[in-house]
Amino acid sequence: MSSKDFYSVLGISKDASDEQIKKTYKKLAFKYHPDRNQGDKKSEEKFKEINEAYQILGDSERRSQYDTFGSAGFEGGGFPGGGFPGGRGFPDLEDLMDGFFNQGRTRSSSSRSSSSRSTRSKGRDIREELVLEFQEAVKGTKKNVSIRRAKSYKMCNACDGNGQVNYSQGFFSISRSCGSCGGVGAFPEKTENKTVEIKVPAGVDTGTRLRIRNEGDIGFDSGPNGDLYIDMIVKDHPFFSREEENIVCEIPISIPQAIIGGKIDIPTLDGKSELKIPSGIQPGQIMRLRGKGIKILNSSGYGDLFVKLNIVIPSKISDKQRMLMEEFQEEIEKDSKNPISEYLAKIKNFFN
Numbered sequence: 326m327s328s329k330d331f332y333s334v335l336g337i338s339k340d341a342s343d344e345q346i347k348k349t350y351k352k353l354a355f356k357y358h359p360d361r362n363q364g365d366k367k368s369e370e371k372f373k374e375i376n377e378a379y380q381i382l383g384d385s386e387r388r389s390q391y392d393t394f395g396s397a398g399f400e401g402g403g404f405p406g407g408g409f410p411g412g413r414g415f416p417d418l419e420d421l422m423d424g425f426f427n428q429g430r431t432r433s434s435s436s437r438s439s440s441s442r443s444t445r446s447k448g449r450d451i452r453e454e455l456v457l458e459f460q461e462a463v464k465g466t467k468k469n470v471s472i473r474r475a476k477s478y479k480m481c482n483a484c485d486g487n488g489q490v491n492y493s494q495g496f497f498s499i500s501r502s503c504g505s506c507g508g509v510g511a512f513p514e515k516t517e518n519k520t521v522e523i524k525v526p527a528g529v530d531t532g533t534r535l536r537i538r539n540e541g542d543i544g545f546d547s548g549p550n551g552d553l554y555i556d557m558i559v560k561d562h563p564f565f566s567r568e569e570e571n572i573v574c575e576i577p578i579s580i581p582q583a584i585i586g587g588k589i590d591i592p593t594l595d596g597k598s599e600l601k602i603p604s605g606i607q608p609g610q611i612m613r614l615r616g617k618g619i620k621i622l623n624s625s626g627y628g629d630l631f632v633k634l635n636i637v638i639p640s641k642i643s644d645k646q647r648m649l650m651e652e653f654q655e656e657i658e659k660d661s662k663n664p665i666s667e668y669l670a671k672i673k674n675f676f677n
């Protein structure tokens with residue numbers, strides 16, 4: 326039986342910390358969540374895989390079992406509920422936002438569909454998504470978001486505005502939350518369109534949620550307004566990929582550059598920059614530029630920029646290039662300390 330690699334499903338290394346696993350899972354689950362990708366079969370499949378992986382790797386006992394025995398012991402069964410609220414085996418979109426992973430379950434008023442409200446006169450919260458360019462997310466920006474919110478209310482007739490309805494069963498009078506208004510006691514009557522300016526701090530990522538107080542539905546019975554929650558979605562960048570607060574970019578270099586070193590142009594968050602590379606670069610070698618990464622959210626620190634150097638082997642060369650390469654090869658063979666010359670000497674002795 327082939328063993329599934331749950332680490333590669335999440336795109337993390339085997340020594341990833343619990344915190345890294347959670348963060349990565351949260352980000353991927355948000356990206357591929359069925360509520361955001363309706364009818365998209367690929368996302369659905371990916372979402373299933375991510376959840377399967379997290380049900381193992383997100384639990385320290387199952388993870389160590391998996392590290393020892395592989396996925397075989399986990400086939401088929403799945404985990405009822407998977408530890409997620411609602412017992413669906415995967416989290417609601419809301420649950421992927423702040424708060425869910427810290428404790429068992431205290432659903433704040435952030436849920437628009439929240440049925441049990443403690444302060445009945447508070448307006449409903451509103452949730453919006455904000456799509457940002459990579460650069461906007463890492464540098465911070467200001468954005469206008471248009472919302473539509475309740476401005477006035479009319480009383481719910483089904484419960485006379487109480488939010489509760491009473492019914493009798495035998496000798497008992499039982500009250501339950503009103504089904505018509507969801508226990509609120511009122512319906513929005515008039516709505517208004519509003520543009521809210523959002524200050525996006527530097528360092529946000531897909532899955533970051535901002536809360537803007539008082540910009541939700543207007544309160545009723547002179548209660549406070551609801552809040553506005555903005556969920557960030559950050560677009561990919563042509564050069565950079567993001568790993569937490571670090572940035573990774575791959576730069577092609579030529580064979581001569583790898584051998585003798587030199588200066589290359591690289592993209593940074595602050596524009597084009599010149600990078601001096603030493604001689605003797607090996608394939609896939611990574612150079613680290615400290616502090617050139619992304620500003621850490623709610624901190625003054627910065628991540629790093631990792632430049633991965635890919636040595637490009639040309640498949641077509643000119644006559645002149647061929648001549649130079651042949652000359653170069655002759656020189657290599659003359660140099661007895663070169664690993665290739667050493668190898669040639671070895672193989673010659675071995676078969677003699």
Ligand SMILES: [Zn+2]
Pocket residue numbers: 481482483484485486487488489503504505506507508509510511
């Ligand atoms: Zn009602």
